Amino acid sequence: MERDATGMTVGPEAIRAARTSWRRRQIVDAATRLMGEQGYHDMSVSALAREAGISVGTVYQYLDNKESILLAVLEDVLDTYAAEVPAAMVGLVDPVERLAAGFLAYLDVVDGRRAAAVLAYRESHSLSREALQRVIALEVATTGLLVAELRAGSATGALRAHDAELVGWNLTMLAHMWALKHRHLGAYRDVGVYGRAQLSTVLCGLLADAARERYGSFLEPTGALPAQAARRGGGSP
Amino acid sequence: MERDATGMTVGPEAIRAARTSWRRRQIVDAATRLMGEQGYHDMSVSALAREAGISVGTVYQYLDNKESILLAVLEDVLDTYAAEVPAAMVGLVDPVERLAAGFLAYLDVVDGRRAAAVLAYRESHSLSREALQRVIALEVATTGLLVAELRAGSATGALRAHDAELVGWNLTMLAHMWALKHRHLGAYRDVGVYGRAQLSTVLCGLLADAARERYGSFLEPTGALPAQAARRGGGSP
Amino acid sequence: MERDATGMTVGPEAIRAARTSWRRRQIVDAATRLMGEQGYHDMSVSALAREAGISVGTVYQYLDNKESILLAVLEDVLDTYAAEVPAAMVGLVDPVERLAAGFLAYLDVVDGRRAAAVLAYRESHSLSREALQRVIALEVATTGLLVAELRAGSATGALRAHDAELVGWNLTMLAHMWALKHRHLGAYRDVGVYGRAQLSTVLCGLLADAARERYGSFLEPTGALPAQAARRGGGSP
Amino acid sequence: MERDATGMTVGPEAIRAARTSWRRRQIVDAATRLMGEQGYHDMSVSALAREAGISVGTVYQYLDNKESILLAVLEDVLDTYAAEVPAAMVGLVDPVERLAAGFLAYLDVVDGRRAAAVLAYRESHSLSREALQRVIALEVATTGLLVAELRAGSATGALRAHDAELVGWNLTMLAHMWALKHRHLGAYRDVGVYGRAQLSTVLCGLLADAARERYGSFLEPTGALPAQAARRGGGSP
DNA sequence: GATGAATGAGTTTTCATTCAT
């Protein structure tokens, strides 16, 4: 493989790879926009091409068929969750703090791409069995990150015995809810407030009595979050 | 208006009305089935007619167009919520008990018609502006029943000061979640357990210290529910 | 056949015949109205039934199919021509006067039922071959009445040698034109004026020099018509 | 804009424009044929596509909907009138000669496209309000050309005072009549004879006494036309 | 690689006609 002075891979394959990912991004971004507005079925491939500024033929050069456009869009959001949630936990060691930071990062991604977050609920059923499995696997993986912290918290004694998987899905659901019910919740609320309120709801029944004081700030829905957790989670101003 | 020996209204208009509602039920039931499996867009009207055992023309005799089939299906579920939730509260006076009974009844309907419950999330965006408003209004109305009890609970001092509207939507969301995440939750869990667990999660942060003992049973996720609340809520075994 | 005191036929067959003609009139009148507005194809049989104040089934009891409704409507107008044109000539002996009276009567019918007159041009092609033959035969018959007078006029020497058939169709066409081009002609003109103007146009080239003086009034487009001819022809004020 | 050796515009836009007009012509020609036989409503778009030798999709690539196919067909004939009538007058200065030449050219177009000429009468009512306005405007424009000559003839004193607009419509109607009544007129007559006969009918009442001699040839229905007027007008042999 | 014209299967919807009541 050839490399240029700065260490970047060059040569025909590198050019091709770069073009491919650039094209896919063009397409996925345009598709996310259109599908958010009109839905998967009402987005025609030619409208997508127009929105992306390319031709129909080019769309089909980079994606096999309409369904794989949908898959690419959904994977794109789910990949963002899978990247941002662990990124927010880096540097934190306490399971409860990691959990809080992960949840707030999740919520932050949802808030930044609300329309895309809704798509996973609205359009997944249009995927083939295999594609659906991939989407589910991604969702399970991200929720799994939260579940792991819930289990770790139990192990350290900070959290009471609980159904970690159920609680993990609760956290995921509450993050998604910000997008799903934004019509009802978003008018007079702010993501930050929303996130803290939901976190306190979930942690309330979870924290062991002995740990309540230590994590008291999480139980105070309207209170300020400890610096660490807020760092990543407080996305939109 | 003529009436027969049993007091039933008879005569041409009564026959027509009865036929109309029977036909609409046939159609709505078939549509709920097909849309649950294939989605709104992938359900063709002729497939619907076949499933309902009638002709395409007959479908259009009772519903104006495909969109109004969707609306009828969604209203059908939402109407069930709006009927069952208050029905479950009848006879109860304590706000917390009414809230619990309402939530469990809501969950019970969701459990009984999981596919239909998901449709509201998946297909609402295919409705026209006006139809969407009707659907939203119905959803708001049912959630409003829970919000009212949350406010009443605050007034009696049983519940702490809280964002009643947000908590109301949380309860709604957690009921819907049983359908939305059933793939993940339903395999090894039972609605009854699920309902009590979620109720305890929500009530934990809400109950005033003074009321904790009184409603202790609600805070015990796996514990038995007090007779009253369980009576209505414990639908599917 | 039974007859009542006034000599009217009675009995079941008479009742049936009377009902049949009454029903057909209801239907033809409604159809003429609707077809005039919407055209034959855009008039649905159920809309026709509604307009006529009867049920679809009843329409089919009196007319075999949609095409025969069209035929009935067209025959209705053409029959009116065939009745009114000779009626206007009754009592007149002079061929030129008879011709003038016939033309003006024709025009008068057209004026009274403009929409129906247009239907013959617009919708005839939707008739079956046989039905079309009947319509054509009726039109030929009426024009033939004018052609006969043209020939008679030649025989008496009042009219010059001419292509009587062509002139007959010209007169027919000019009568129809009042309906066909009414948008352009009707705004600032009156049927009476129109009729006299067209008659003078046609007669000008026809009258033998010796007869010009005698029928001078017909050549004066804006002049008054001789009493006889005006009697019938001056329909709309 | 690029041009090839022969000065033809080339490049993608030129190709596209050429293809578009070629396709539209294919479609309009096929539609004129089918609509002439079956009428607008009974011509299905798929039958049209078959007749044109293309696919349904291609029809819709070049024309928005079925109505615009009809409009294209009607505009096509009306545009021919609007082009041929003035073309026939070029080089003539005398209003009466120009009028005669214009009328005969009009008739010539009608004769060349009889079925299409009838369509304007049969199918106009299927147009939308706006499309109808366009069709009417075109018809008025062509008749206006004749009306202008009628007025010019009055100004020079060749024609008597008359209702120029009415006479203009008469000429238009008589040209159309060749198509509308062809069943009755066409069997034993020839367009040339028909045209001269009708022209003489119209001019008879119109020519001022002083001009009768000069334009005597126009008044002789069966006589030869003066060279100029015959040149253009004598279309079909 | 990129384009976009062409395709035709598939969708929603209408409506003439029938026939049990």
Added chain:
DNA sequence: GATGAATGAAAACTCATTCAT
């Protein structure tokens, strides 16, 4: 005789996908 609910064939129109340029 009168009704109008039921039927299903047929129509207009869309759009994912291909492929010659």
